[in-house]
Amino acid sequence: MNEPIIKFDNVVKRFGDITVLDSLNFQVQKGEKVTIIGPSGSGKSTVLRILMTLEAINEGIIHVAGKPLWHEYKDDRLVPASEGHLREMRKEMGMVFQQFNLFPHMTVRRNVTEAPVQVLGLSKAEANQRAEEYLDLVGLSDQADKFPRQLSGGQQQRVGIARALAMRPNIMLFDEPTSSLDPELVGEVLTVIQRLAEEHDLTMLLVTHEMQFAKQISDRVCFFDKGKIVEEGPPEILYTSPKEERTREFLKNFINQE
Ligand SMILES: Nc1ncnc2c1ncn2[C@@H]1O[C@H](COP(=O)(O)OP(=O)(O)OP(=O)(O)O)[C@@H](O)[C@H]1O
Numbered sequence: 001m002n003e004p005i006i007k008f009d010n011v012v013k014r015f016g017d018i019t020v021l022d023s024l025n026f027q028v029q030k031g032e033k034v035t036i037i038g039p040s041g042s043g044k045s046t047v048l049r050i051l052m053t054l055e056a057i058n059e060g061i062i063h064v065a066g067k068p069l070w071h072e073y074k075d076d077r078l079v080p081a082s083e084g085h086l087r088e089m090r091k092e093m094g095m096v097f098q099q100f101n102l103f104p105h106m107t108v109r110r111n112v113t114e115a116p117v118q119v120l121g122l123s124k125a126e127a128n129q130r131a132e133e134y135l136d137l138v139g140l141s142d143q144a145d146k147f148p149r150q151l152s153g154g155q156q157q158r159v160g161i162a163r164a165l166a167m168r169p170n171i172m173l174f175d176e177p178t179s180s181l182d183p184e185l186v187g188e189v190l191t192v193i194q195r196l197a198e199e200h201d202l203t204m205l206l207v208t209h210e211m212q213f214a215k216q217i218s219d220r221v222c223f224f225d226k227g228k229i230v231e232e233g234p235p236e237i238l239y240t241s242p243k244e245e246r247t248r249e250f251l252k253n254f255i256n257q258e
Pocket residue numbers: 015018020038039040041042043044045046047
């Protein structure tokens with residue numbers, strides 16, 4: 001097997017007295033689509049936030065694209081990562097948030113061009129061209145001059161996806177991208193994510209409670225509980241014949257979605 005694009009080795013994350021990730025070992029291969037499922041508070045979002053460098057780790061080591069994420073080499077010694085190293089590493093990843101996190105005072109176009117201009121140093125014209133490309137991909141070319149508040153939740157989330165893609169990351173992280181949407185708006189966002197999964201060579205790591213959707217797009221589903229992977233496998237196997245009691249209990253609640 002090739003070197004994984006994401007590799008967690010014995011990663012520990014604590015918030016005060018709570019251990020959220022408990023010596024986690026976890027890998028994702030390049031191009032793989034992986035979904036993390038599990039009960040509330042099991043540490044799913046924390047995995048994504050750590051990758052996006054929004055939360056630091058307490059112990060262990062993470063590699064992304066072969067390089068340490070939260071550490072860097074200085075004279076052959078591994079030391080905590082500098083802000084410069086984190087900034088470089090962040091370019092590998094794009095993240096789509098549960099609450100969209102769009103800039104409310106910027107137009108849709110500006111939301112998408114801001115980071116390519118500020119972080120990657122693209123010219124305005126280049127960034128606008130990119131924005132056009134990715135807004136088209138999410139079906140929102142005609143909304144570029146609007147502000148987020150003028151859009152539906154589903155449209156805002158699609159802007160969030162275009163914004164992340166405009167940085168041309170190798171890895172896309174989706175943190176419960178549909179859970180703050182009204183039910184009738186969930187489908188349009190899932191359709192866009194599914195198209196991305198099918199047509200692009202992206203590595204995708206998704207946290208969701210949409211079990212049926214996870215089944216459709218994932219090569220592998222990981223069931224998390226108490227900061228560890230309890231069980232993992234291709235969805236058609238994990239869903240139908242889970243080995244662990246905890247996985248069975250969890251999946252039972254979703255069986256009526258099947
Ligand atoms: N910044 C923080 N400060 C303190 N505790 C936190 C912080 N972020 C997360 N936690 C705690 O860490 C635990 C795991 O949170 P996380 O959001 O990763 O869970 P989750 O599995 O994604 O849950 P959910 O499905 O409800 O989103 C929870 O107990 C949460 O309260």
